[in-house]
Amino acid sequence: xxxxxxQGTRHNIGFEIVDAIAETLSVTFGPGNGPFVVxxxxxxxxxxxxxxxTTYMNRSG
Numbered sequence: 001x002x003x004x005x006x007q008g009t010r011h012n013i014g015f016e017i018v019d020a021i022a023e024t025l026s027v028t029f030g031p032g033n034g035p036f037v038v039x040x041x042x043x044x045x046x047x048x049x050x051x052x053x054t055t056y057m058n059r060s061g
Contacts, residue, residue, distance in 0.1 A: 018050050 006012050022029065025048060027041040032051065039050045 015052055018052055021048075022050055 008016075022039050022041075025039075025041040025043060027039040027048075027050070029037040029039045029050070029052065032038040035055050036051050036053045038052075041048050041050075
């Protein structure tokens with residue numbers, strides 16, 4: 001879930017992992033073409049796309 005109150009909770013472990021990958025790749029998230037943010041980069045010669053939904057878990061499933 002988005003928001004400061006959810007940071008560090010078990011519900012956001014996926015976001016924390018994706019954020020760590022983004023930091024490793026030195027990429028930042030920007031608005032996507034939908035209810036998500038996206039970061040794009042390269043790792044070992046391959047394109048990498050990281051996506052995080054901006055809807056709450058109860059709304060996205």
